[in-house]
Structure formats: C-alpha cells, structure tokens
Amino acid sequence: MGRDEQGPADKTRALRALAIAGAVTALAGASPAAHAEKAITGDDQPQSRILSGAGATTDDAPWVVALTDRYGNQFCGGTLIRAGEVVTAAHCAHDPLTGVERSPEDVRVIAGRTDLRSSQGTEAEVDDVWVHPRYEDFTTGDDLAVLELSAPLPQRPLPVVAPGETAPYEPGSMARVYGWGRTSENGPNSDSLRSVEVPVAADDACRSAYPDYDPRSMFCAGYPEGGRDACAGDSGGPIVAGGRLIGVVSYGTGCGRPGTPGVYTRLSNYPL
Numbered sequence: 001m002g003r004d005e006q007g008p009a010d011k012t013r014a015l016r017a018l019a020i021a022g023a024v025t026a027l028a029g030a031s032p033a034a035h036a037e038k039a040i041t042g043d044d045q046p047q048s049r050i051l052s053g054a055g056a057t058t059d060d061a062p063w064v065v066a067l068t069d070r071y072g073n074q075f076c077g078g079t080l081i082r083a084g085e086v087v088t089a090a091h092c093a094h095d096p097l098t099g100v101e102r103s104p105e106d107v108r109v110i111a112g113r114t115d116l117r118s119s120q121g122t123e124a125e126v127d128d129v130w131v132h133p134r135y136e137d138f139t140t141g142d143d144l145a146v147l148e149l150s151a152p153l154p155q156r157p158l159p160v161v162a163p164g165e166t167a168p169y170e171p172g173s174m175a176r177v178y179g180w181g182r183t184s185e186n187g188p189n190s191d192s193l194r195s196v197e198v199p200v201a202a203d204d205a206c207r208s209a210y211p212d213y214d215p216r217s218m219f220c221a222g223y224p225e226g227g228r229d230a231c232a233g234d235s236g237g238p239i240v241a242g243g244r245l246i247g248v249v250s251y252g253t254g255c256g257r258p259g260t261p262g263v264y265t266r267l268s269n270y271p272l
C-alpha cells in the first residue's frame with residue numbers, strides 16, 4: 001500500500017489497470033459539482049459562497065500549486081511536498097470526460113502564481129503520474145495521486161502529517177483549505193488563490209451525508225450549517241492544519257450546502 005513498496009513495473013501495471021477502470025467509470029469520475037443539477041434557491045447569499053474566507057497568496061502559501069492542461073486551463077490544485085513532488089487527487093489525474101488517465105505531458109504544475117492571469121512564478125512539467133493502485137473513483141476512497149516533476153521547484157514544500165496521527169482529525173479542530181476553484185456552487189473558477197478555514201466534522205455527520213464514507217481513507221470538514229467549503233476546481237488542493245498537509249480536496253455534494261461537508265483524503269492513512 002505504501003507507494004514506496006511499488007517498483008516502476010508495478011506502477012505501470014497499476015496505471016494500466018486504472019486506465020481501464022477509469023474508462024468504465026468515466027462519468028462517475030467527473031466532478032460532482034460540475035454536474036450539480038439542483039439549482040440552489042436564492043443563489044449566492046453571502047453564506048453560500050465557498051471559500052468565503054479571503055484571498056490568499058502564494059507568498060504565504062508557496063506550496064500550493066495549480067494544475068493546468070497544456071492549454072493553460074486550470075482543472076485542479078495540488079501541494080508541493082518535496083522539491084520534485086506534488087500531491088493531488090487521483091481523480092485529478094483522469095480526464096473527467098473520457099475517464100482516461102491524463103498523460104504526464106498534459107499536466108502542468110504552476111507554482112508561485114497567486115493570480116493565474118499573471119505569468120508570475122514557475123511552471124513545471126511532469127515526468128510521471130502515480131495514482132493510488134486501489135483508486136476506483138472518489139466515492140470509494142484512495143483519491144490520491146503524486147506527480148513526479150521533471151525538475152525541482154524552488155518554492156518551499158509543505159510537510160505532510162505523519163502516518164497514524166489522529167489529533168488533526170478530531171471533530172472541531174480547524175483546518176484551512178486553498179484553491180482556485182469556484183467561489184459559488186454554479187459560478188466560475190477564481191483567477192486568484194483563495195482560502196477558507198473549516199472545522200473537521202465528526203465521522204457520523206460525514207456518514208449521514210455520504211453513505212460510502214470510509215473514515216479510514218477520508219475525513220470531512222465544514223460547518224453543519226454549510227457556508228464555507230471547497231468547490232469544483234479546488235480538487236487535489238491542500239487542507240492544512242498546524243503547518244502540515246492533512247488532506248486533499250476530494251468531493252462533496254454541491255458546495256457549502258448545510259449537511260454535506262466537503263470530503264478530503266485522509267493523508268495520515270498513506271505513507272508519503
């Protein structure tokens with residue numbers, strides 16, 4: 001299960017198996033928020049805007065990166081955990097339309113660019129995409145991928161929570177999520193980095209929102225009344241507590257709705 005236990009041949013095999021599984025679950029792999037059919041009533045009350053927190057900068061959060069395709073379209077976030085390694089979500093490593101795994105040439109990592117309309121910061125190419133071998137789709141967990149960069153980035157990486165740690169996941173403990181995703185459930189992505197603080201939710205709250213919730217590989221965060229949350233486009237990005245990366249934005253029903261907190265990959269479950 002540790003990715004270090006896997007040789008390159010195993011990786012390739014796992015990737016191939018995934019390409020097939022991905023093709024089968026093509027639509028399930030698509031962003032749920034992008035397919036949110038239910039219109040929210042009285043849209044855009046201030047409380048229902050996600051990442052209602054504030055603008056953030058890559059000066060303060062140098063380890064947060066945007067993932068774009070070769071045309072510069074931002075589709076996910078990620079976190080630099082070592083100079084040449086970015087953690088993201090497994091579903092970010094798949095094309096949402098075809099379910100086929102993105103080839104490394106079609107993923108760019110943008111670091112040090114608060115505003116994606118600028119040309120600030122550094123762009124890195126990807127040599128290899130490692131996807132958790134048990135990943136099927138985000139509802140069943142293991143929504144984790146690691147991008148090996150072709151050259152190290154100069155930005156400061158973020159340490160990852162230690163395997164087996166539980167304290168940062170105690171219900172009510174606060175964590176901050178970052179991204180360039182939508183600022184309202186049906187709105188456009190944000191050009192500029194944003195962040196918001198959310199409390200970790202109890203397993204029961206998460207299970208009642210998501211029947212497939214797996215507390216081993218996931219955790220939820222958000223207020224019972226909703227409001228502050230990640231949204232489509234934030235996937236793969238960091239949720240941070242105590243100066244460490246504790247999770248990866250994975251999924252949620254809508255954004256910031258009461259009773260459906262955001263779901264994150266529980267990184268203490270994975271040796272990175």
Ligand code: ARG
Nearest residue numbers: 031230232233234235252262
């Ligand atoms: N799956 C979404 C993405 O691809 C992230 C959704 C997070 N949603 C939430 N309500 N927390 O960007």
